Every structure is written in structure tokens, then in C-alpha cells.
Amino acid sequence: MEITLLVQATDECFSVIEKARRHAIDVLNTATLLTSETRSVEERKLQALLKGAVQARASSQQFLSTFLILMAFWCLLSGKFDIFHLSLGCICSLVIAYLSHDLLFANVRVGDARLIIQRFIAYMPWHLYQIAISNVHVAKLVLSPRMPIEPNVFRFKTKLESDMSWMALATSITLTPGTITIDIEDSGEFVVHALDKKLAADLNAGEMEDKIAHIFMESDHIYIQDALDMARVFGAMK
Amino acid sequence: MIHNSTDVIIKTVARIFIPFIQLYALYVIMHGHYSPGGGFQGGVILGASLILLLITHGERVAMQRISENWITILFSLGVLIYAGIGTLCLFFGGNFLDYGVLAPLLHVSPAAARSLGILGVEIGVGIAVMSVMVSIFYNIARSGPYRNKGTTARRES
Amino acid sequence: MIDFLYGIGFGLCFLVLVVLYRGIFGPGVYNRIAAVSAVGTKTLIILLIMGFIYNRVDMFIDISMVYALLNFVGTLAAAKYLEMEK
Numbered sequence: 001m002e003i004t005l006l007v008q009a010t011d012e013c014f015s016v017i018e019k020a021r022r023h024a025i026d027v028l029n030t031a032t033l034l035t036s037e038t039r040s041v042e043e044r045k046l047q048a049l050l051k052g053a054v055q056a057r058a059s060s061q062q063f064l065s066t067f068l069i070l071m072a073f074w075c076l077l078s079g080k081f082d083i084f085h086l087s088l089g090c091i092c093s094l095v096i097a098y099l100s101h102d103l104l105f106a107n108v109r110v111g112d113a114r115l116i117i118q119r120f121i122a123y124m125p126w127h128l129y130q131i132a133i134s135n136v137h138v139a140k141l142v143l144s145p146r147m148p149i150e151p152n153v154f155r156f157k158t159k160l161e162s163d164m165s166w167m168a169l170a171t172s173i174t175l176t177p178g179t180i181t182i183d184i185e186d187s188g189e190f191v192v193h194a195l196d197k198k199l200a201a202d203l204n205a206g207e208m209e210d211k212i213a214h215i216f217m218e219s220d221h222i223y224i225q226d227a228l229d230m231a232r233v234f235g236a237m238k
Numbered sequence: 239m240i241h242n243s244t245d246v247i248i249k250t251v252a253r254i255f256i257p258f259i260q261l262y263a264l265y266v267i268m269h270g271h272y273s274p275g276g277g278f279q280g281g282v283i284l285g286a287s288l289i290l291l292l293i294t295h296g297e298r299v300a301m302q303r304i305s306e307n308w309i310t311i312l313f314s315l316g317v318l319i320y321a322g323i324g325t326l327c328l329f330f331g332g333n334f335l336d337y338g339v340l341a342p343l344l345h346v347s348p349a350a351a352r353s354l355g356i357l358g359v360e361i362g363v364g365i366a367v368m369s370v371m372v373s374i375f376y377n378i379a380r381s382g383p384y385r386n387k388g389t390t391a392r393r394e395s
Numbered sequence: 396m397i398d399f400l401y402g403i404g405f406g407l408c409f410l411v412l413v414v415l416y417r418g419i420f421g422p423g424v425y426n427r428i429a430a431v432s433a434v435g436t437k438t439l440i441i442l443l444i445m446g447f448i449y450n451r452v453d454m455f456i457d458i459s460m461v462y463a464l465l466n467f468v469g470t471l472a473a474a475k476y477l478e479m480e481k
Contacts, residue, residue, distance in 0.1 A: 066257060070257060070258075070261050073258060073261055074261060074265065077261075077262065077265045078265065078269065079453075080272075085268075088268050092261060092264040092265070092268065093261065095264070096257055096260045096261050096264065097257075099260065099303070100256055100257045100260065100303075103253045103254075103256050103257060104253070104254060104257050163246050163249070163250045164250060166246050166247070166250070167246065167247050167250040167251060170246075170247045171247070181247070183245075184245070184246045184247060248471065259464060262460065262464075266457065266461070273453065273454055273457055274454055274457055274458055275457060275461075279461065283461060283464065283465075286464065286465060286468045289468060289472070290468050290471065293471060293472055293475045294471070
């Protein structure tokens with residue numbers, strides 16, 4: 001009898017101790033959880049602060065560059081350089097830059113803007129030559145009495161990535177006589193209408209796309225133009 | 239209700255052109271006394287730029303940029319500027335919109351005062367015209383053919 | 396020089412008439428929209444030629460820019476309206 005009582009008592013003692021231990025572990029766990037939570041919250045706050053600072057810097061840069069571009073455009077339009085008109089232009093450019101500084105540079109890729117502009121200017125004569133060639137071709141097609149046209153719609157998948165280069169390629173295709181970009185799908189597939197098999201084949205060869213990719217510094221191709229540029233740099237180093 | 243367009247070309251072109259269009263509109267307003275144009279034309283171009291934003295980027299983006307309350311405030315403000323300058327001339331003893339009498343207030347010669355007065359009136363007219371255009375377009379866009387289908391919408395094929 | 400400009404202007408007017416046929420009788424709305432847009436571009440060049448004839452290019456260039464802009468926005472709005480109806 002006494003022995004059983006003793007065993008029961010020890011059992012109860014052990015269970016109480018076990019309960020206390022569990023409780024202590026729970027408390028400790030919640031404490032660590034709380035501290036880690038507060039730490040992560042603080043970290044998140046710090047990150048948000050840093051991100052906000054970066055964003056503010058980027059937006060102020062955007063504001064400044066938009067203002068400079070608009071001021072140059074104003075000088076081009078106005079043509080009057082007395083102090084009154086220049087200050088008017090300054091105020092107007094500030095207002096417009098404040099209203100829409102996030103539109104002009106919405107999603108800019110990393111790249112040297114000056115180099116892009118240089119390459120774009122170098123691309124223009126080639127494109128004009130291309131327009132002249134296909135202009136003559138289309139005129140021949142249309143003016144010949146048999147009208148040997150074969151209108152067809154074809155699709156090709158582009159390797160370009162940003163929306164700027166998509167737009168540049170689409171407008172280049174549309175500017176060339178005989179071919180029109182109908183649509184760009186979200187996956188980057190161009191739907192193009194061509195008047196003739198030859199025009200479609202010219203476009204499918206992908207020279208224009210290569211040039212556009214070269215302008216906007218996209219895709220992993222090595223271009224002859226790049227090699228030539230580098231050769232000049234190495235020549236200067238020697 | 240005008241939804242966001244999914245077309246990449248149109249969106250990109252509109253995004254790049256809109257600041258230049260707005261600056262051109264302000265140029266037309268400010269140079270109204272040297273070249274063709276003036277308050278009304280500049281206001282229409284400014285309104286057209288906002289309409290371009292609305293039809294390419296959707297109603298929500300345009301409303302974020304300039305809400306209907308702001309539009310209401312702006313077109314009252316435009317009329318206030320116009321009528322205020324006119325009435326100011328009455329107080330200085332001239333006729334309505336007779337800017338020459340504002341010369342002592344602005345400390346310039348009467349000819350320059352006329353030029354500045356016309357500039358102020360044109361800014362007022364431009365703001366009023368822009369906000370009224372955008373307000374009309376907002377109203378049309380919010381109760382378009384989707385709201386009461388089949389009354390105005392008919393397509394010829 | 397003036398004769399040359401007049402020649403180009405009248406040639407463009409004739410082209411406007413040709414395109415206007417498509418705008419009036421063209422089957423379907425889309426042909427009409429394209430025709431109106433084409434007429435707009437030709438009107439722009441005619442305006443510039445008028446500027447050269449009257450020796451006020453700086454004035455007419457402003458007008459033609461506004462014309463081009465409103466043509467663009469108008470075409471886009473018409474296309475958007477037809478897209479919404481679908």
C-alpha cells in the first residue's frame with residue numbers, strides 16, 4: 001500500500017517536472033520566435049528604407065534627365081534665346097518633368113545611352129538604303145501588268161528582349177515598303193504581313209533584327225561591328 | 239471603361255511621345271502672340287496628350303495621374319484666371335480685358351503689359367480647355383458602350 | 396522653284412482624291428480608317444509646301460505638327476473604339 005502510494009507520488013512529481021520543462025521550452029521557443037520576428041521586421045524596415053533611397057535617387061535622376069531633354073526640345077522649338085523665353089521654357093519643362101518623369105524612362109535596361117544613340121544614328125543610313133531597295137521592288141511588282149503579288153502572313157519569334165527594341169524592330173519593318181507588322185504577341189512573336197515571297201525571305205534572314213539587337217546591346221551574339229570597334233581600341237592601346 | 243491595352247508598340251510609342259506632346263502644347267500656349275495657336279489650341283493639344291495616355295494605358299493610370307476632382311478644380315481655376323485678369327483691368331479704370339492699364343501694377347511699359355496680360359489670359363484659357371476636354375472624355379469613357387450595350391455601338395462590316 | 400512646289404502640291408492633291416475614293420466607298424470601317432490616316436499624312440506635306448510657297452515655313456510647321464499629332468490620336472481612338480466593341 002505504502003509502496004504504491006510512494007510510486008504514485010514520484011510519478012506525479014515526474015509529471016509535474018515534465019510539464020514545467022515543457023512549459024519552459026514553450027516559453028523559450030516563443031521568446032526566440034518573437035526576437036527573430038522583430039529582427040526580421042527591423043531588417044525588412046531597413047531594406048525598405050534602402051530600397052526607397054535607391055528609388056528616390058533613380059527617380060530624381062529620371063526627373064533631371066527628362067528636364068534636360070525637354071529643355072533641349074524647347075530650345076529647338078522656340079528659337080528665341082532671350083531671358084524671358086528661356087525662363088518660360090525652364091518653368092514649362094519643370095512642370096512637364098514633374099508630371100510625367102516616369103513615362104520617358106519607364107523600363108530602361110542597363111546600357112550606355114550615348115553608345116545607343118551613336119549606333120542608332122549609324123543604323124539609319126542602312127535602313128534608308130533598305131527602304132529604297134524594297135521601294136523599287138514593290139513599285140516593279142505593282143506597276144507590272146500581271147501583278148505578280150503573293151500576299152502572305154507569317155510569324156517569327158524574336159530574340160530581342162526589351163519593349164524599346166521590339167518597337168524599333170516593328171516600326172522598321174512597317175517603314176520598309178511591302179511589309180507591315182500586324183501584331184506582337186506577349187511571347188515576343190511577330191506577326192508580319194508581306195506582299196511577296198522575296199520581301200518575306202529578306203525579313204526572315206534576320207539581318208535587320210541583328211542590327212537592332214546590336215543597337216540596344218541585346219542577345220549573346222558577337223557582332224562584326226563590335227569586333228571592328230574593339231580592333232580600333234586595341235590599335236589605340238598599341 | 240477603357241482597359242489597359244496589351245499592344246507593346248502603341249504603349250511604348252505613347253509613353254515616349256507624351257512628354258514631348260505636353261511640352262509642345264505649352265510651347266503653343268506660350269508663343270501664342272508670335273506664331274499661330276494660343277490658349278485654345280494649346281489646351282486642345284494638352285487634352286489630346288492626356289486622352290492618348292488614357293486610351294493606351296487604361297483608365298486607372300490616367301485617373302491616378304490626374305483625378306476627376308483635380309479636373310474640376312482646374313477648369314474652375316482656368317475660368318478664374320481669365321475672368322480675374324479681365325476684372326482687374328476694370329478696377330484699374332480700363333475696359334474688360336484692357337491690359338494696357340495694368341502697366342503700373344507690373345512696373346513695365348503699356349505695350350509689355352499688354353503682352354504679359356495676353357499671356358496670362360492664354361494660360362487661363364489653355365487650362366480651362368484642357369480640363370474640359372479631359373472631363374468630357376472621362377465621362378464618355380466611364381459610360382461607354384459596355385455600360386448600356388447596343389445603343390450606340392454598331393459596327394459596319 | 397515655285398512651279399516645282401506647285402507641281403508637287405497638285406500631284407499630292409490628286410493622290411488625296413485617289414485615297415478619298417477608298418475612304419468613301421471602301422468596304423468596311425478598317426479601310427476607311429486607313430484611308431483617313433493616309434489623307435492626313437498627305438495633308439501634312441501639302442501644308443508644308445504651302446508654307447514654302449508663302450515663305451512662312453516657321454508658322455506652317457507648327458500647324459502641320461499639330462495636324463500630325465491629332466491625326467495619330469484620332470486614328471488610335473477610332474481603332475480603340477472598334478477594339479472595344481469586339
